[in-house]
Amino acid sequence: xxxxxxYPSFDIFYENxxxxxxxxxxxxxxxIEKLLFGHALExxxxxxxxxxxxxxxxxxxYLPFKKRIYPVPVLIITPLLSKPYILDLYPGLSFIExxxxxxxxxxxxxxxxxxxxxxxLGFEEYIFGYIPSAVESVLKATSSxxxxxxxxxxxxxxxxxxxxxxxxxxxxxxxxxxxPVDFSKMGLHYHYWRNVDADQLVNxxxxxxxxxxxxxxxxxxxxxxxxxxxxxxxGFLQDISNKEYVKRELLIxxxxxxxxxxxxxxxxxxIKEFFYKNALIKMDLRVKGKLTDLSRxxxxxxxxxxxxxxxxxxxxxxxxxxxxxxxxxEFLEVSGGDAGHxxxxxxxxxxxxxxxxxASWLRRRSNK
Numbered sequence: 001x002x003x004x005x006x007y008p009s010f011d012i013f014y015e016n017x018x019x020x021x022x023x024x025x026x027x028x029x030x031x032i033e034k035l036l037f038g039h040a041l042e043x044x045x046x047x048x049x050x051x052x053x054x055x056x057x058x059x060x061x062y063l064p065f066k067k068r069i070y071p072v073p074v075l076i077i078t079p080l081l082s083k084p085y086i087l088d089l090y091p092g093l094s095f096i097e098x099x100x101x102x103x104x105x106x107x108x109x110x111x112x113x114x115x116x117x118x119x120x121l122g123f124e125e126y127i128f129g130y131i132p133s134a135v136e137s138v139l140k141a142t143s144s145x146x147x148x149x150x151x152x153x154x155x156x157x158x159x160x161x162x163x164x165x166x167x168x169x170x171x172x173x174x175x176x177x178x179x180p181v182d183f184s185k186m187g188l189h190y191h192y193w194r195n196v197d198a199d200q201l202v203n204x205x206x207x208x209x210x211x212x213x214x215x216x217x218x219x220x221x222x223x224x225x226x227x228x229x230x231x232x233x234x235g236f237l238q239d240i241s242n243k244e245y246v247k248r249e250l251l252i253x254x255x256x257x258x259x260x261x262x263x264x265x266x267x268x269x270x271i272k273e274f275f276y277k278n279a280l281i282k283m284d285l286r287v288k289g290k291l292t293d294l295s296r297x298x299x300x301x302x303x304x305x306x307x308x309x310x311x312x313x314x315x316x317x318x319x320x321x322x323x324x325x326x327x328x329x330e331f332l333e334v335s336g337g338d339a340g341h342x343x344x345x346x347x348x349x350x351x352x353x354x355x356x357x358x359a360s361w362l363r364r365r366s367n368k
Contacts, residue, residue, distance in 0.1 A: 025257045033250055037243070043251055044085035046097050052137035056112030059134045060084075061141060065100045070366035072172055073105040074148045075138050077131065077155035081210055081262050084110050086255050087152070087345065093248060095345055095355055102359040104366065105142060109134045113260035119206050122265035123287045127161045132169075139170060148173035148362055152345070153312065154270075155179070160280065164292045173365045174301040175358055176320075178312045178344050182281040183274045185316040188220045190275060198271035202264045210259035220310060252342065281319065294320065300328035302361045304354060306340030307333055328365075332357060 033041045047063040076096075078084040087108070088096040099106050109130065114121060138147055149171050151159030156179020163171060183190055193216075201208060240246060262270075279285035285292040301324065305314040314333050321329050334340075336349030344354055 026254065029250060029254055029257070036246060036250075041090065041247060041251060041254075043090060043254070044088045045091055046088050046094055046100070051107070051141050052133070054130065054133060056114065056118070057130050057134075058110045058112065059137045060108045060110055061138075062088075062096055062100055062106045062108070064103075064105060066103050069103050069105045070363060071105075071142075071144060071368045072146050072148055072366040073107055073138050073142045073144055074099065074150055074362060074366075075134060076106065076108040077149060077151045077159050078109065078111065079152060079154035080111055080266060081213055081259055082153065083255055083258050083260065084108055086252075086342070089251050089255075089346055090247065093244075093346055093351070095350065098351065098355045099359055099362075102363060104359065104362060107134075107138045107141075111260075114207055114263045115261075116206060119202075119264040121263040123161065123269050126158055126266070127165055127287055131158065131162050132166065135170065144368075146170050146172040146368065148175065148366065150175040150177070150358070151179055152177045153179060153341070157181075157274075157280070160294065160297070161285075161287065161292065164294055164296050165287055165290045171299055173299055173362065174297070175362065176301070176303045176317070177354070177358075178305060178309055178341050179303075180274075180312040180316040181320045182316050183278050184281075185313065187310065187313060189216075189311060192216060192220060193271055194275040196271060196275075198268045202268055205264075207261035207264050208267045209261055213262065214256055214259060217311060248346065252346070281323075283323075294323040295325050297324040298326055300365055301326050301330070302358065303329075303331045304344065304357065305331075305333055306344040306349075307335045309340030309344065311341040330361070 030040045033039070048060050049063065050058050051061045052059045076084075076087065078087070088094045091097060096106055096108070111126075111130070135147065139145065147170060149159045149162070151157070151174075156176040159174060159176065159179070160181070163169065163174065180186055201212075205212075273279040273285050277284060280292060280294075283292055283294060301321075303317055303320060305312060305317055307314060318331065321331055334344050334349050334353055336343055336347050336353075340347075343349055
């Protein structure tokens with residue numbers, strides 16, 4: 001019997017509590033920003049336009065910085081549990097801004113924030129609906145026949161599903177950043193989530209509150225490295241005079257607070273197919289009657305992971321290169337900070353290593 005059998009209004013109570021808590025946290029952060037910088041900080045400042053929209057899902061085009069751009073556009077697929085502005089944090093620390101400066105034509109799928117009407121959304125809707133629609137919109141906007149896909153975190157998993165489940169897709173190149181493939185190699189995360197009752201969580205909450213997932217990430221990171229948060233707090237106090245460092249930390253906290261819920265049906269599929277069964281690596285995942293087969297991937301692929309990533313460690317993806325049919329394939333490990341899953345994009349190793357590697361790799365493969 002579910003929790004809601006006894007407390008039918010629990011989900012409403014919790015949602016109200018969560019919204020109020022989020023507002024209070026954001027208000028507190030805003031006050032700190034105004035105290036330190038004289039104004040509230042802005043995110044996602046790179047100029048953009050929405051080229052298509054289906055429900056809450058938008059396809060965003062970032063306006064080029066250069067007149068001459070590479071003819072093969074790049075479509076970024078972000079994870080469901082994330083606001084996409086982590087890739088466009090602020091001028092100078094924006095992965096998207098960097099790609100534009102390298103002459104690449106950049107698009108992004110923003111999946112939006114699901115509400116109770118979106119609990120039914122599952123892999124079928126994303127892989128056979130939203131992503132193909134976004135691909136079609138980008139090709140139409142650019143008059144191109146091909147594009148590159150760049151998947152971050154679970155956006156990379158969606159990229160692999162799209163590649164293996166759809167026929168004749170127009171993908172020329174793939175870039176995966178911090179995307180797990182062999183979920184059994186995710187360490188404590190694998191053991192934690194495979195013992196979670198996905199049905200019970202969904203019956204209790206509907207869409208899964210982001211706090212439940214973020215707390216598990218922090219808990220597991222703390223178990224693996226007990227002094228992690230002590231070092232982080234000490235580092236913040238030591239570097240509080242470094243305005244760029246403080247700005248980055250405040251905006252990362254805002255990004256975490258503003259994380260959207262995880263659609264109920266997609267969450268159940270994620271837990272059951274990937275953590276219970278590890279179905280992607282076993283090629284035993286069926287979506288709409290179609291079976292995943294990683295050997296169907298034949299295009300050039302670049303895979304990047306961070307050595308300090310406790311969510312998607314490098315060992316969770318190495319096997320991918322043995323299972324795909326691509327001849328042009330490269331696996332790179334990034335090192336640096338101890339928050340690898342985020343640092344790979346916006347740590348010092350982001351602009352110093354990750355961004356140039358991705359941009360250079362794409363430029364060499366983005367001419368028709």
